[in-house]
Amino acid sequence: MYRERPSALPHVIAWRSVVPPGTPPGRILPDGCLDVIWQDGTVYVAGPDTTAQVVPTAAGSRFFALRFADGVGPGILGVPADELTDRQVPLANLLPAAEVRALAEAPDPPAALEEFARRRWQAPDRAMVGVAAGARAGLPVPAIADSCGLSPRHLQRRTRTSFGYATKTLVRIMRLQRAVALARGGSPFADVAVTAGYADQAHLSRDVKALAGVPLGELVMR
Known part of the structure; x- marks a missing residue:
């Protein structure tokens, strides 16, 4: 089950997904965006893809994420987008461990992701x-x-x-x-x-x- 909605922040989409039993691997098309994803207590960045990514997922896995469009993601992360192209990178590799741990352990991941982005927000170019x-x-x-x-x-x-x-x-x-x-x-x-x-x-x-x-x-x- 996949759902998305506009975030309170401009140029950002909030999405969530729970993987039902028997779901085949997902095919994620390139879209010019990067995502910060909370998956079962782990937080990582999915960089901008140049080709589709086929992603195997375990039944019952929960995802909460923010998708950053229009070039706003690098300002949030402080990393140029071309350093993340076609990569999935643990958020702890980019930001202080304490900040990432608080996000990973948050009781309300969607709210924590929104607050994380709001706290680090840079005006769009x-x-x-x-x-x-x-x-x-x-x-x-x-x-x-x-x-x-x-x-x-x-x-x-x-x-x-x-x-x-x-x-x-x-x-x-x-x-x-x-x-x-x-x-x-x-x-x-x-x-x-x-x-x-x-x-x-x-x-x-x-x-x-x-x-x-x-x-x-x-x-x-x-």
Whole structure:
């Protein structure tokens, strides 16, 4: 059972999950975010992924987490996002042990996570919020740079430290998210390709398989 809701903090989603018996390993798609996750009394950071991660979980495991979008996560953790790309890192490797222990042992993990983030909150970088919006809209990289008032070189450096990868990769990942949402909403795959910004349906199929590891039809069935 998975549920999510907007956090009290901007650009943050709070989510929770309990793994029912017989649940197959989950396939987590890249989304340009990083998460701080409490799992059965252990707290870790799931960095921004470049491809889907297949995550085995034990029946009954409980998860409470905050998902940081629009480049706000590195400010909370004090670590550039590209140091966490495609990694899961114990939070105790990044922050003082006493702070992490209090979070791990909290009687109300969701409230403790919210308080943790509020205590360490940094104002969002407006340029990076704009980069995320441009990527979600499917803008080409030069247009994103122009809209944010950044040179291409400066944009690449800032995107890597805020999102964990180059701007072109971020745009590609956001396009995947649009495509999957459209397909799960019932749109024919040919329409998905056009609406999401792919050259054609073959391009859609290749890109989804490369990023998600399975065909789009299989993702829609999940």
